[in-house]
Amino acid sequence: MTTLKTERLTLRPLRPDDAETYAAMRFHPDVARWLLPATGDPVDAARAAIERYARSWRERGYGPWAIFRGDRLIGQAGLNFVPEFGETEVLWSLHPDERGQGFATEAGRAALDFGFRTLGLKLIFAVTRPDNHASQAVMARLGLAYRKDVVYREVPSVWFETDSVRWRG
Template sequence: MATPTLNTERLLLEPYSPADEDAFVELFQDTRVSRWMGDGTKSEAEDRAMFQRVFSKVYAQELFDVWAVRHDGRLIGHAEIKPTEEVSGHELVYALEPDAWGHGFGTEIARALIAYGHDVLGLTEVHATVAAENTASLVLLDRLGFRYVRDIAEDDGTTTRVLTRSAAADTADEAPEAAAGQPL
């Protein structure tokens, strides 16, 4: 199944196009964003290679869903939901450019990914992994019904929090819009 287009109140989540490469690289080269993503900031060449893998591997083999996040036609972020061994299930991931922080876009993205995971993929749980220092994302996810599961001690001495949200929370949680925007 190819990655579908998702719409929120203000955002369009759609598969990347080759023309998005420079904006993608710019997003991940911003250390304010990449410090929260995976192993942190990578070289420009590594980010370009990662963008190419979205097409040559992820989309081509339909491994998982990856979206360009647009507001008013401009790429402002990245989103995905993917299976990971670290959480023994599907993890949602998103990143927003710093100018998009504090406008509730993170909440819109997270809600769209939660709904997609539960309603389309049929997942009973969705997970998130967040640096313990990333309080904005931790607060946002708490407001959306994610619950703390455990900590992972990373090789560099930092701590990553594992959070889970069950499908049962969908009917019990009508969380208000959170003003957050830090990527997971």
């Protein structure tokens, strides 16, 4: 499993001992409203997600990372294979206290670079709800372009994407 460092952040795979801190970020109401719904105890759901991400790292060589600013977990970002679409998405979410400082763009850029340069992926997409204008602005800053409307796990969404040729250009 790969750990990346950017100018201000450390991106490392989530570990089981991150479950409580990850749950506090992931299930914060201002974060959860933009993500796919999850049921049950937040810490149990966080543990299950961490195990899914670890399985992705083992099977594919990539997955979501925890975003650390210093020693504080402030969000998640990374790459996630979506079987429904047969493609890999770039994703991010940040604790509300950390938004507006460019961290999503910084982490997203590192994830895209890892996907295209290290893994050799040809296309990476991102989806969000149509009214999530903040995430769409990050997508645009990262060079992803709107392509279509989709339904992702019963949630109407907008699809942005870029490919390796545009990324390297």
